[in-house]
Amino acid sequence: MRRVASGLTALTAVVALAACSPATPGGRAIPGGTPGAKTAAHPGEYLVFYAGGKQRQAMEAVQRAGGTTVGQDARLGYLLAKGGGDAFVTGLGADQAIVGVSPDRAIGMATAERTGSAAFPDASSFTKKGAGEPLANRQWDMRMIGADRAHAKAPGSKQVLVGIIDTGVDGKHPDIAPNFDRGLSRNFVTDKPKDDDGETLDGPCEASGCKDPVDADDDGHGTHVASTIASPINGIGIAGVAPGVRLVNIRAGQDSGFFFLKPSLDALTYAADIGVDVVNMSYYVDPWLFNCSANKSDTRKQQLEQQAIITGMQRALDYARKKGVTLISALGNGSTDLGHPKVDDKSPGYPRGDEKVRRIDNSCINVPAESGGVISVSAVGPSGRKAIYSDYGLEQTDLAAPGGDVLDGKGSKATRSILAAVPEHVLRAGGRIDSSGRPKGADVVRDCTRGPCSYYQYLDGTSMAAPHATGVAAILISRFGKPGAGGLALDPATVQDLLYKSATHKACPSPRQYVYKAYGETDTHTCEGGPSRNGFYGHGIVDAWKAATFTP
Known part of the structure; x- marks a missing residue:
C-alpha cells in the first residue's frame, strides 16, 4: 500500500518509488531528538x-x-x-x-505497492481477445497456476466463505457483486481524518459518523485482493481463482492503509464466530514492522506495545484457527531475508515521522506473517522467479504465488503485474482516469463489454500473491469440506497439508545467490533449502489445477 517494508537496499528503494501511486503519502522527518519518545498529554x-x-x-x-x-x-x-x-x-x-x-490506535498498513505512477509502455500488444472472460488474456497469473483450466472443473462452492481482512471491498463492483455477501460483511474501522500529530491520515469522512458502509473501499487494496480470489465468471472483466465462492468483507484497515490492533483482533474473532473458512491478510500489524519483545534500543513503553501486538494477534489467530479458519498472509515487500533481519528503520511507523534505526535479529517478527499457524506467501513474477521486492526466508516462506514484478524481463511493463478489480471512484480520486472515464496509463484497464463499465488495475506485491493461495485454499475446502458452521468446513491443518501437496515444487536458482539488477543498482538474495522447501518458494508455487483434480 503506502510503503515497502523494511530492509530496503538502494535498488529496492528505487523500485518502490517507481511502484507507488501519486496518492501514496510519504513519511515526515523529525529534526533532532529521539523518535517515538512522545508522552501522552491526556488519558x-x-x-x-x-x-x-x-x-x-x-x-x-x-x-x-x-x-x-x-x-x-x-x-x-x-x-x-x-x-x-x-x-x-x-x-x-x-x-x-x-x-x-x-x-x-492506528498501527499498521497493507503490504502491497501500487504500480500506478510508473512510466509504463503502451499495452496495446496485450489487447488480443482470448477465451474466457473479456480480460482473461491479460491474466498470466491464472494461467501460471492453472486456474483458467480449474474453473470448469472446480470453481468453488457458495457454501465456502472467504473473509477479506483489508481496507474494505467494493461490493457494488460489477465483477464482485455476484459473489459478495453484504449481510455477513462488517466494518470494524472508523475513519480518522487526522493522525495523532494533526497530519492528514484518512482525509475527510465520506459517511456519517466516519463509518463507511460494509460494501465500500476508499483505498482499492481490499477490492483488488477480493477480485483475485473470487471475481465471478459473468462475461465481465476477469475471473478469480475460485469464481464460485462467497466473499465477506471484514474490514480492519483505514482508508490510508493503516490498521488498528483492535479491529484486527475483532476481524479475526468475527471471522471465527460466523464460520468463515479462510481469511486473506495482505497487511502487517504495526507501528513496528518487526516486533521485538525486549530490544534494548526501545523504551519500556515501546517494548510493552510490541509484546501486546505479538501476544494479542497470536491469541486471535489461535482462536480463529481452532474454530476452523485457515489463515493466509502476505509475506512482505521489504526484499528482506526474514530469517536473518539486521536493521529496522521503518518503525515505529505511526504517527509518520516517528521512525528510528535499530538493530534487530531473528527473535523479532513481522505480524501476522511470522505468527504461529499462519500460511505466508512470497511473490513471483511472470517468469516464475522470486519477485524483486518479495521478502523471503527458509523458516518464513510457506508457499509462493504470482504477485507480479514489473522488472521481470527487459525494461518495465505494467502487464507483468496482477490485474484485478478496482473501484472507479478510487481511480478518479488518484487521477488514473480522465473525466470521461478513459484510463490515463497502461496500468488501468476499462471493460465496457456488458452494461456499465468496470475498472481493473495492475498491482504488484505479496498482497497480490496471498489471494492466489487463498483462492486455491477455497477450491480445496469446496472439494473436501464437510457440512459445518456457515456452510462447508475443513480443518485448517488439513487445508495446509493439501495446499502443500498440490503445490508445484520449485528449486532454488543456481547459483543460489540471485543477483537482481535495475536502475544501475544490484541486490543479492540467497536462497536456502531444497526443491521441496526453500526460502524463495516455500513448499512450491500454488497450483489451482492440481487442487481441482488431484487425489490426496
Missing part, C-alpha cells in the same frame, strides 16, 4: 493483555496504575482500559499479571 484507551487466568489481577493492576477498565474480551484475554500516558503504561508493565500493553 487514552489501551489494550491490556493479561496472563492466563489473571483477569481479576489485571483489573486491579489497572486501578493501581490510576486507570479505569472500560471493556474486556475474555476470548483473547485483554482489557480495554483508560489511563494517562507513559506512567500508566509502565506501571501496568511492572505487574506480573500483564503481558503487553498497546494504545488503541
Whole structure:
C-alpha cells in the first residue's frame, strides 16, 4: 500500500518509488531528538493483555496504575482500559499479571505497492481477445497456476466463505457483486481524518459518523485482493481463482492503509464466530514492522506495545484457527531475508515521522506473517522467479504465488503485474482516469463489454500473491469440506497439508545467490533449502489445477 517494508537496499528503494501511486503519502522527518519518545498529554484507551487466568489481577493492576477498565474480551484475554500516558503504561508493565500493553490506535498498513505512477509502455500488444472472460488474456497469473483450466472443473462452492481482512471491498463492483455477501460483511474501522500529530491520515469522512458502509473501499487494496480470489465468471472483466465462492468483507484497515490492533483482533474473532473458512491478510500489524519483545534500543513503553501486538494477534489467530479458519498472509515487500533481519528503520511507523534505526535479529517478527499457524506467501513474477521486492526466508516462506514484478524481463511493463478489480471512484480520486472515464496509463484497464463499465488495475506485491493461495485454499475446502458452521468446513491443518501437496515444487536458482539488477543498482538474495522447501518458494508455487483434480 503506502510503503515497502523494511530492509530496503538502494535498488529496492528505487523500485518502490517507481511502484507507488501519486496518492501514496510519504513519511515526515523529525529534526533532532529521539523518535517515538512522545508522552501522552491526556488519558487514552489501551489494550491490556493479561496472563492466563489473571483477569481479576489485571483489573486491579489497572486501578493501581490510576486507570479505569472500560471493556474486556475474555476470548483473547485483554482489557480495554483508560489511563494517562507513559506512567500508566509502565506501571501496568511492572505487574506480573500483564503481558503487553498497546494504545488503541492506528498501527499498521497493507503490504502491497501500487504500480500506478510508473512510466509504463503502451499495452496495446496485450489487447488480443482470448477465451474466457473479456480480460482473461491479460491474466498470466491464472494461467501460471492453472486456474483458467480449474474453473470448469472446480470453481468453488457458495457454501465456502472467504473473509477479506483489508481496507474494505467494493461490493457494488460489477465483477464482485455476484459473489459478495453484504449481510455477513462488517466494518470494524472508523475513519480518522487526522493522525495523532494533526497530519492528514484518512482525509475527510465520506459517511456519517466516519463509518463507511460494509460494501465500500476508499483505498482499492481490499477490492483488488477480493477480485483475485473470487471475481465471478459473468462475461465481465476477469475471473478469480475460485469464481464460485462467497466473499465477506471484514474490514480492519483505514482508508490510508493503516490498521488498528483492535479491529484486527475483532476481524479475526468475527471471522471465527460466523464460520468463515479462510481469511486473506495482505497487511502487517504495526507501528513496528518487526516486533521485538525486549530490544534494548526501545523504551519500556515501546517494548510493552510490541509484546501486546505479538501476544494479542497470536491469541486471535489461535482462536480463529481452532474454530476452523485457515489463515493466509502476505509475506512482505521489504526484499528482506526474514530469517536473518539486521536493521529496522521503518518503525515505529505511526504517527509518520516517528521512525528510528535499530538493530534487530531473528527473535523479532513481522505480524501476522511470522505468527504461529499462519500460511505466508512470497511473490513471483511472470517468469516464475522470486519477485524483486518479495521478502523471503527458509523458516518464513510457506508457499509462493504470482504477485507480479514489473522488472521481470527487459525494461518495465505494467502487464507483468496482477490485474484485478478496482473501484472507479478510487481511480478518479488518484487521477488514473480522465473525466470521461478513459484510463490515463497502461496500468488501468476499462471493460465496457456488458452494461456499465468496470475498472481493473495492475498491482504488484505479496498482497497480490496471498489471494492466489487463498483462492486455491477455497477450491480445496469446496472439494473436501464437510457440512459445518456457515456452510462447508475443513480443518485448517488439513487445508495446509493439501495446499502443500498440490503445490508445484520449485528449486532454488543456481547459483543460489540471485543477483537482481535495475536502475544501475544490484541486490543479492540467497536462497536456502531444497526443491521441496526453500526460502524463495516455500513448499512450491500454488497450483489451482492440481487442487481441482488431484487425489490426496
